[in-house]
Structure formats: C-alpha cells, structure tokens
Amino acid sequence: MSIGGALLPLFDLLYPPRCPLCGAGIAAQTGLCMDCWSTLAIPGDPSCRACGRPFGEAMPEGGTCVPCLADPPRHAGIAAGTLYNDTSRKLVLALKHGNRLALAPMMAGLIVPKLSFVDGAWLVVPVPLHRWRLWKRGYNQAAELGRHVARRTGARLCVDALERRKPTPSLGGLGKLARKRVLSGAIGVRAGRAATLKGVSVVLVDDVLTSGATSNACVSALRRAGAEKVVVACFARVLDEALDAT
Template structure:
C-alpha cells in the first residue's frame, strides 16, 4: 500500500506559490506512483468499483478538516463518457465519503458540457486549454451552494486544471471554500526540492 502523502498545515508547492490555485487546498491520500496509478486505472477502466470504498477510507481522515456544513461535489463526467463507462468514479468515491461521514453529496450541481479527450499525458498548458469551458453550473447552483464549503472529489490530481475549472464555477455559485479530495496527487520535481 502506498504511503500517505501529507504536507503540514498550509504549506504550498513552488508552483502554487507562483500562481495561487482557485481551490483552497488539496488533500491526497497517496502520492501518484505506479501502484496508486494502477488502483486509479482499475477503478476507472477496470470496473473494480469496490476500490472506491478503499479510496474513501483513505480520504476519511481529512473530513476533520471540513466544516460541518460542507457538501461533497464529485467532478462530473460528460454524459457520453458516463454512458459508455456506466459510472463516474468520482461519484462512487464521493458517495462512500458521504456515507462514512454523514456529509451531504450533490452530484449534479456541476455538469460537464464539453466532451474532452483523456488528459493523461498532456502538459499543464494543454490540460488547461482542454478543460476550458468544459464545465457548467446547474441553474439552481447558487441556491444549493451559497455560503457553503465544498469538498470537490476527483480520482487523481495532476496539474490542477480540472479542479481549478470546477472550483472557479463553484465559487461563482457562492461556495465559500473549495477543498479538493483525491486518491493520488502527482508531485512534480519542483515540489521535491
């Protein structure tokens, strides 16, 4: 099992110091490596749906960082990808987190409006361009999120492009904080200094 990856307190990586992300922090269960990638891929493409429970169990310790009124929002899939895959891995993880914590989950406040190619292998710049305008809010999003903290759930955090695109919209809807919870986080060489 991979080791838990933790940064104490409010520490920021070099990249985040240079360009502040839109979200308010990332909580990753593990560092992205061969084993964590295999687990993420088996959940996403291998229909090993039980892995969502394992991932949620590893993220559970971060629930203490969340205000009591926080709402879990999974990163959405485009309906065509959801139809072909049959499930959204972020929804499965979010559902397990909600079940274990008693937090509310709102899985359709955000929608993916643009079909995007898989981001795997793209640079940060390519990822930002690809997810630009790929998401939208439901018309009643402000009523659902105004003044509330959000836990945005995704499987892997690579460049932050997806989470920043989602966080921007969630904050536009009135969310007062967006924390990103993910299974694995890619740590760049600049973060290893």
C-alpha cells in the same frame, strides 16, 4: 446484525477474500494485503499550507510552496489520500475502467483522514463526466468516491452539482495554456443547483489530480456560483518530486 452482515461468513467461505492487486489471501473482502499496503505512498508533513504539497524535512511547518507563491490557488487546499505511484495507478485503473466499484470504500477511506475538518455543513461534489462517457462507463468513479467520503464525514452529497457540457480529450502532454483552452466552457454548474452551492463549503472529489487543470475549472465554476470555499480531495495526486523524496 443485517442480513448482509449475517451472510458475510458464508460469502467469505465461498469466495475467500483476496488482495485486488496481487491475489494474496486477506482477512476481509475490502482492502489490500500488507505487502501491497506497504507500497502505497502516503503524503505527510510538513506540507504547504495552501495546497498540501509535502516538503522536505528541512522546510518549516506552515510554509507555502513555490508554485503557490507564484500562482496562489483559488481552492482552499488539497487533501490527497496517496501520491500517484504504480500501486495507486493500478487501483485507479481498476476502479475507473475495471468496474471494481468495491474498491471505492477503501480508496475513500484513505482520503477521509485528510478531511478531519469536514462535517454535516459541507457539501461533497464529484468532478463530472460528460454524459457520453458516463453512458459508456455506466458510472462516475469520482461520484463513487464522493459517496463514501460523504458517508464517512457526515457531509451532504450532491452528485449533479457540476456538469461537463462538452467532451474533452485527454490533457496529457498539453501545456498549461492548451489545457485552459480545452477546458474553456467545458465545466459549469448545473441549472438549478446554484442555490444549493451559495455560501456553502465544498469538497470537490476526484480519483486522480494531475496538473490541476480540471479541478481548477471546477473550482472556478463552484466559486462563481457562490461557494464559500472549495477543498479539492483526491485518492492519488501526481507529485513526482514528493514521490522521489518519499
């Protein structure tokens, strides 16, 4: 047992484990209480073979959703740990703005079951922050999630494969074309990393997937650099219609 492991009982005695959302007592320092776990929305099957969007029970397995039929994605699938609801929103905000980095292993643990096909030949790449935002926050929440995804899948991690070359405002409330204009030229492959990406299968990791505009810009940059395929992985995916069905 490591020194850290040997000290865990003493740490738990001094700081009894509490649910990070409601404060109820729990068995270990990581995780949620049963009541909070039960409020997470986990996407299930059947789902779209192209993007993982959950279907209603009447839809056949292996079908393709209408959005993907209308506009086939450049990515090779979306692996979402949860659907975005009040519980997942609180966890995302705690990780992103509350310096609760201890939540990253648990949140990554919900993504990993959707990545059973990933092994040591894959490369994990986080969605980048602009350097000003990184300096202000002190860490990239997507990189923290990516670190644990790579550790649990055995994939390699490359935290600086992508760079955000200019600061971008919030995309909330913008239409598809406006989002595309805002992100034009904003994200690219970092100089010297193209060789690392050539011919490699990539897991692109982010905390939340909303419209997909940012992840699409990242996927395009990775594919231009020669990545063979890119799977988008996120902790929470905004799909209100699937959430209503759940």
